[in-house]
Amino acid sequence: MGKYAVINPATGETVAEYPGATDEQIEEAIASAHRAYREWARKTTLAERAALAQKAADLMIERKEELGAIINREMGKPLDQAVGEAEFSGEITAAFAKNAETWLADEELQVEDGLRTFIRKQGIGPILGIMPWNYPYYQVARFASPNLILGNTIVLKHAEQCPESALALEKIYRDAGFPEGAYVNVFASHDQISTIIADDRIQGVSLTGSERAGAIIAEQAGKHLKKCVLELGGSDPFIVLDTANIDHAVEQAVGGRMENTGQACNGSKRIIVLDQYFDEFAEKFKAAIGGQSYENGDFGPLSSAKATETLASQVQGALDQGAEVLVGDSSPEGNRFTPTVITGVTPEMDVYSQELFGPVAQLYRVSSEEEAIELANSSPYGLGSVVICDDLERAESVGDRLDVGMVFIGAAGLEGADVPFGGVKKSGYGRELGKGGMEEFANKKLFRFAG
Incomplete structure (x- = not known):
């Protein structure tokens, strides 16, 4: 056979x-x-x-x-x-x-x-x-x-x-x-x-x-x-700038990361949040990700034992190099990988330039729009992105400076049957x-x- x-x-x-x-x-x-x-x-x-x-x-x-x-x-x-x-x-x-x-x-x-x-x-x-x-x-x-x-x-x-x-x-x-x-x-x-x-x-x-x-x-x-x-592949940034609706930003970030149990090329894998919103966003994001349930069908098993082994190794490697788990468990049960959020990732860590294919989000705090753009563009990948910002002209301006093939403004998941899809760089x-x-x-x- x-x-x-x-x-x-x-x-x-x-x-x-x-x-x-x-x-x-x-x-x-x-x-x-x-x-x-x-x-x-x-x-x-x-x-x-x-x-x-x-x-x-x-x-x-x-x-x-x-x-x-x-x-x-x-x-x-x-x-x-x-x-x-x-x-x-x-x-x-x-x-x-x-x-x-x-x-x-x-x-x-x-x-x-x-x-x-x-x-x-x-x-x-x-x-x-x-x-x-x-x-x-x-x-x-x-x-x-x-x-x-x-x-x-x-x-x-x-x-x-x-x-x-x-x-x-x-x-x-x-x-x-x-x-x-x-x-x-x-x-x-x-x-x-x-x-x-x-x-x-x-x-x-x-x-x-x-x-x-x-x-x-x-x-x-x-x-x-x-x-x-x-x-x-992709390691898409999800950038939260000035917004009066953190709950909406959290909802979109969870959806963007958890679609298909996090196994989407253009999933929102790196969540980048301005300092002034970070603490509120982080608490609500942790709660929302932690509330995902296999039994309710929010996520399924990873696609194979090999996929589970790879993701678990990447997350453990990040922890060994100094990253921190905010919520989740890097020890999967079979191929069921609990949705996880890690933070404290630095450029020296292997995971900084890797794609995490599964329900694991990286959460970053930044002090300015310029720092957010620099972090977003630091990836070797350039598939998609999401920009959350109430000022749509500012959001479009940020999108102009992102090295990606797609910019979704205001929400994740804006793909369409008649909308082109693709990326740049190693995507x-x-x-x-x-x-x-x-x-x-x-x-x-x-x-x-x-x-």
Whole structure:
């Protein structure tokens, strides 16, 4: 048997195992995607492909309960959040279907010589997607759906702990009417991923994952002259400036940190609070985080024993180097990691530049706006951020100076089905979702007409 297996993180039980792909199956997957690109994608209209995507969106929503149960046992997401993810994936796919003709419309250029000139956006061929376990449907939907509408085909390698959600998605796209080869799931090994990237029929690679994985994939893609999009880690700052509503700030910080049991790339991992509000914020934040309950479904188990071991080691390392736990317990019960707040983190500590992937927040006191910005920008990551400030012009000005790809003002969780998502620095490059995400793997073909 291969490495692909469903291991329920709540119990440690191996629910099911799936064989890895053979080299012959990998070859057939690439060939099938290439055939579908030549024989289907290039011969259908944008409207026809968008209509199929709308059917896929409807199926994601129709099957949301079934889909939610799958990832609840694959990676431990609380059931209501798991069902919500499936539903949001349908909404994302529907948004691409609805907006595709507008977002991909020919772009007329005003040129010096007056000749009729425009850009037409078309597919380029089969694209490899390498997807993570933390959002098994959402990450796939925001990559695969726009590319299928654009006219690309998909070879999808999912996380090894998500075989059943991978198969469920492949079935949805087929049931929606996409032909064989348009969306192909492969239970590929790391060596086989390299083989796929090297194949001349594959025209691009999109990866959501760790910084380490991103560096490897970028190197391989660059070697073979393939476009790639990387959505990697994050250690997002949540900055509290002048505000008359500390309760709102606390509520948003808890939501931003605890979404998906803290296993979100753009989770609010570093909470940065002006000195004048710090004591009140800290007390209320501690109480709110400490009040989170596994039994009430506020959080679930971490995704795997390895994930739990890694997070526990990072927190213990911070404590050994002088950090302090304000609330929580760094000794997890199984994969259940009690929501935790640590403070007293300094630049000399390892955790200062690490991403904590789980329900652990770092709390910082700063004396000024400038110090808050400097601290926010000190991370090697640059994915998202939240700025809480009653003066919206000031909040926007602070956002201008943050080295991040996204700034949410006034609240956490302002993602949307038609809003671009992505970062800078070691958080990767490229965008997903929205118009920008739909254009990442497009051939922006120039047309010029003689006078």
